[in-house]
Amino acid sequence: MKKISILLTICISCFVFIFFSRCMNGNDIVTVDAHYTEPFKKLSQYHFFKGDMKDLTPNDRVLPYDLITPLFSDYALKARFVWMPEGTSAKYVKDEVLDFPVGTVLIKNFYFPTDFRDISKGRKIIETRLLIHKQDKWDALAYVWNDEQTDADLNIIGDTKSLDWIDKNGNKVHDDYSIPNKNQCKTCHAFNGSLTPIGPKVRNMNHDFLYIDGKTNELDKWVAAGYLTGYNKAGNGSNKMAKWDDPTTGDINARARAYLDANCAHCHRKEGMANPTGLYLNFTNHDEASLGILKTPEAAGSGGGDFLYDVIPGKPDESIMPYRMTIDEPGKMMPQIGRKLVHTEGVALIKQWIAGMKDQSAANNN
Amino acid sequence: MKRNVKGLTIALIATIFFSACSNGKKTSDATGFTYSEDFQNKLLEECIMAEDGSTIEIPEGKFLLKKPLSLDGKKHLTIKGAGAGKSLLSFLHQSEGGEGLLVTNCNDITIEGFTIQDAKGNNIKLLNCDTIAIRDMNSTWTSGSDSTNGDYAYYPVQCKHLLMENCEASYSSDAGIYVGQTINVTVRNCYAHDNVAGIEIENCINSDVYKCKAENNTGGILVFDTPGLPLHNGRNARIYDNDCISNNGTNFGKVSSMVSTVPPGTGIIVMGTDSADFYNNRIFYNKTVGIAVIGFQLTGKPYNDSLYGPYCTAISIHDNKFDSKTISVPDMSKDMGKLVALGLKGYKDIIVDGSADPKLRDSKGQVPDDYKICIRNNGDIKFANLNFWQVKGESDITDHVDHDLSKFDCEHTGIGGNASN
Known part of the structure; x- marks a missing residue:
C-alpha cells in the first residue's frame, strides 16, 4: 500500500512537473515526424x-x-x-x-x-x-x-x-x-x-x-x-550574391544575375522544368547563348510577342525576356506561376542590364 | 439587447446566404458551359492526389475551369472522358498557369476521350514522361484564327515512347500537334486543321507520322531540327500515307515563334533534319510548295550552338502524289513565298535549297550518296533547286536556281522511324 502511494506521488509530481514546465515554456515542443503518411491538418x-x-x-x-x-x-x-x-x-x-x-x-x-x-x-x-x-x-x-x-x-x-x-x-x-x-x-x-x-x-x-x-x-x-x-x-566567406536592389552590393550585372537566379533559375536551369527551352539563367551559367543572348525561343509562342530573341544586347525593348516579365496574362507571362502582378522594379533592373550590355558581357557575373 | 440579437440573426442569415453563394459558385455561359467551383476543386484534387493505377473520369458535360489541371509523378494512370465532344473542358477564363492540362514526370499515362479548349498557353503539355497514349481527343481554340490563341494543342516535350492516335487539333497559333525533343514517337490517324503548323516534329529521334490529315493549316507537316535545345540533331523520321491538303491558311503566328516564317500554301517542310523518309503521301492543293527541303540558314536567323548541324542530310522523298491543278498564285506574305512566286516563277511540288555540310562536299561540290537528298517516283513534278550554298547575298538568291532532278535520282534504304512499335 505504501509502495503504491509512493508510486502515485512520483507519478503526480511528474505530471505536475511536466504540466508546469510546459506552462512555463508557454508551448509544446516542435513536433515533426519525418515518417508521416498524412500531414497535420493545422x-x-x-x-x-x-x-x-x-x-x-x-x-x-x-x-x-x-x-x-x-x-x-x-x-x-x-x-x-x-x-x-x-x-x-x-x-x-x-x-x-x-x-x-x-x-x-x-x-x-x-x-x-x-x-x-x-x-x-x-x-x-x-x-x-x-x-x-x-x-x-x-x-x-x-x-x-x-x-x-x-x-x-x-x-x-x-x-x-x-x-x-x-x-x-x-x-x-x-x-x-x-x-x-x-x-x-x-x-x-x-x-x-x-x-x-x-x-x-x-x-x-x-x-x-x-x-x-x-x-x-x-x-x-x-x-x-x-x-x-x-x-x-x-x-x-566570399561566396556571396548581390542584393538585387542595393547598388552598394554589386554592379548592374551582378544584381541582374542575382535577380534572374532567384526569380527564373528554379525552372530555367538544366535540372529545372524549363530544361527544354535551352534558356538557363542560373548564377553559375556563363554560356552566352543559353543565357538568352541572341537566342531564339523554343516555345515562347504568342508570349514572345513580336520579338525574335530572348535578349538583344543594348535593346531591352526588343528582347523577349523583359517583355514576358511585363505581361500579366496567364500562358504568356513569366514566371508562369507565383505572381499575378508585374514586378515593376525587377523589370526595370533587367531592362537596365540589357540596355548596358555589350556583346559577351552577360556571361560574366563576377 | 433584443435588437442586438435580431441584428445578429440577420447577420448570421446573411453570412450563411453569402457563404452558400460563394461556395457553390455556379455560372453558365451562352455556349452552355458551366463553371462550378466545387466541380473544379474536386477535379483538381483528384488529379493531384490520384493513386498510381487509377482512372480519373471526366463526366459528360461542358465545364469551364479557371485553374489548370496537373498530374505529376504518377504511374499507370488514365484520365478519361465520355468522348471528344461529349466531355468538354474549357479554359476560356483561365486565371493562372500556362497550360490546360500539365503532365510531368509520369510513367504510363493514358489521356483519352475528351475535348479540351481555349487554354491561355498550351491545351495539353507533357514533360519528362515515359510511355504515353493520347487518343480520341479534340484540342482546339474556339475563336478562329487568332494570334492570341494558345500555342500548342498538344505539346509533349522531352518524353519517351509517345503514341498519339485519333486526335484532332485546330486553331493553334503555333503547331496543333507539336512533338519536341522526344524519343520514339508515333502520330497516326490524327487530324490537324486550321493551325499555323498542323503537325510539327522538332528535335525528335525515331518518329513515325502516318495516316494523318493536315488541312487548311499554313503549313501541313513540319519536321524540324532547330538550334539551342538540349536534345540536339533530331533524326530518323518516317512521314507516310498522310494527306496534306490545301494548307493555304493565313499565318497568324507571332513573330517570336519559329513557324511564323512558314509561307501559307506549304504542304511539308523538312529543315535541318538527318535521315527522314517521306513516301506515299498525297500532297494536294497547297499553293506555294508541296515539300521543301531546307537548311536552317535559309531562315536567315543566326544561331549560337556549336553542337548543331543546320543541314538536311539523308532525306528520301519517293512515291508521293502531288496535285496543284486547282491552285492559284503562291502566297506573298512571307519571304519564302515571295521567293517561290518571283524567283521560281510559281508553285513547285518539291523545292530543295541544295545546302549541305561543306565538309561533305568533294571538289566538284558533290555530296556522298549516303548523305544525299534522294527524290524518286513522285510522278511528273515541278521541281526547283535553289543551290543556296552558292548564294552570296540577297541580290543573287535566285541566280543559281536549276530544275535538274537527275542529280537527286537515288534512294536511301533503311531509314528507321519509331522502332519501338
Whole structure:
C-alpha cells in the first residue's frame, strides 16, 4: 500500500512537473515526424511558434533566416525559419542548396502589411509553406491562414485570395493572390524531377540578419546553432550574391544575375522544368547563348510577342525576356506561376542590364 | 439587447446566404458551359492526389475551369472522358498557369476521350514522361484564327515512347500537334486543321507520322531540327500515307515563334533534319510548295550552338502524289513565298535549297550518296533547286536556281522511324 502511494506521488509530481514546465515554456515542443503518411491538418500542430501564433515568435530551435535576393511573389513579405531535429545539421554545399538532414523543415510565411509605408499598421499572414525533408524525399505543404489569424489549414488544391494594400508610394493595390496547389509547388521546386528546396544556398544567405540577440552573419549563426557543418568561413566567406536592389552590393550585372537566379533559375536551369527551352539563367551559367543572348525561343509562342530573341544586347525593348516579365496574362507571362502582378522594379533592373550590355558581357557575373 | 440579437440573426442569415453563394459558385455561359467551383476543386484534387493505377473520369458535360489541371509523378494512370465532344473542358477564363492540362514526370499515362479548349498557353503539355497514349481527343481554340490563341494543342516535350492516335487539333497559333525533343514517337490517324503548323516534329529521334490529315493549316507537316535545345540533331523520321491538303491558311503566328516564317500554301517542310523518309503521301492543293527541303540558314536567323548541324542530310522523298491543278498564285506574305512566286516563277511540288555540310562536299561540290537528298517516283513534278550554298547575298538568291532532278535520282534504304512499335 505504501509502495503504491509512493508510486502515485512520483507519478503526480511528474505530471505536475511536466504540466508546469510546459506552462512555463508557454508551448509544446516542435513536433515533426519525418515518417508521416498524412500531414497535420493545422499549422499549430507543429508548434513552430510560441505565444500568439500570428506574432510568428519562433519556438526553441526554430531559427529565422532570410535571403539576400528573394523570389518576387506579388510584393509579399516573407518570414522564413528553419528547424532540424536535435543532433542533426545541414552540410555545406558550395553552389547549390545546403544538404539538409532528414526531418528538416523550412518554414516560409507569406504576409502583406496593410500599408507598406508603415508596417506598424498591421499585417495579414496569408499562407505558410513548409518543405519537410521526409525519410526518402522532400514534401511541399501549404497552410492557409484563417481571417482571425489564429491558425492555418492544410491546403492541397490551392486557393485565390482577394487582397488590398497600400504600396510604398501610397498607391492602393489590389491583388488576386494565388496560393499554389501541391503540384504547382513542385513546378518551381523540381530538380531533375524531384522536389528540393531552392532558397537556402550559401551565396544567398551570406549576410547579416537581425536576430533577437543582435546582428550576426546568417551562416555564422547557423554554425553556432549547430545547423551547419563543413562551412569554412575563411575559404567560403566570399561566396556571396548581390542584393538585387542595393547598388552598394554589386554592379548592374551582378544584381541582374542575382535577380534572374532567384526569380527564373528554379525552372530555367538544366535540372529545372524549363530544361527544354535551352534558356538557363542560373548564377553559375556563363554560356552566352543559353543565357538568352541572341537566342531564339523554343516555345515562347504568342508570349514572345513580336520579338525574335530572348535578349538583344543594348535593346531591352526588343528582347523577349523583359517583355514576358511585363505581361500579366496567364500562358504568356513569366514566371508562369507565383505572381499575378508585374514586378515593376525587377523589370526595370533587367531592362537596365540589357540596355548596358555589350556583346559577351552577360556571361560574366563576377 | 433584443435588437442586438435580431441584428445578429440577420447577420448570421446573411453570412450563411453569402457563404452558400460563394461556395457553390455556379455560372453558365451562352455556349452552355458551366463553371462550378466545387466541380473544379474536386477535379483538381483528384488529379493531384490520384493513386498510381487509377482512372480519373471526366463526366459528360461542358465545364469551364479557371485553374489548370496537373498530374505529376504518377504511374499507370488514365484520365478519361465520355468522348471528344461529349466531355468538354474549357479554359476560356483561365486565371493562372500556362497550360490546360500539365503532365510531368509520369510513367504510363493514358489521356483519352475528351475535348479540351481555349487554354491561355498550351491545351495539353507533357514533360519528362515515359510511355504515353493520347487518343480520341479534340484540342482546339474556339475563336478562329487568332494570334492570341494558345500555342500548342498538344505539346509533349522531352518524353519517351509517345503514341498519339485519333486526335484532332485546330486553331493553334503555333503547331496543333507539336512533338519536341522526344524519343520514339508515333502520330497516326490524327487530324490537324486550321493551325499555323498542323503537325510539327522538332528535335525528335525515331518518329513515325502516318495516316494523318493536315488541312487548311499554313503549313501541313513540319519536321524540324532547330538550334539551342538540349536534345540536339533530331533524326530518323518516317512521314507516310498522310494527306496534306490545301494548307493555304493565313499565318497568324507571332513573330517570336519559329513557324511564323512558314509561307501559307506549304504542304511539308523538312529543315535541318538527318535521315527522314517521306513516301506515299498525297500532297494536294497547297499553293506555294508541296515539300521543301531546307537548311536552317535559309531562315536567315543566326544561331549560337556549336553542337548543331543546320543541314538536311539523308532525306528520301519517293512515291508521293502531288496535285496543284486547282491552285492559284503562291502566297506573298512571307519571304519564302515571295521567293517561290518571283524567283521560281510559281508553285513547285518539291523545292530543295541544295545546302549541305561543306565538309561533305568533294571538289566538284558533290555530296556522298549516303548523305544525299534522294527524290524518286513522285510522278511528273515541278521541281526547283535553289543551290543556296552558292548564294552570296540577297541580290543573287535566285541566280543559281536549276530544275535538274537527275542529280537527286537515288534512294536511301533503311531509314528507321519509331522502332519501338
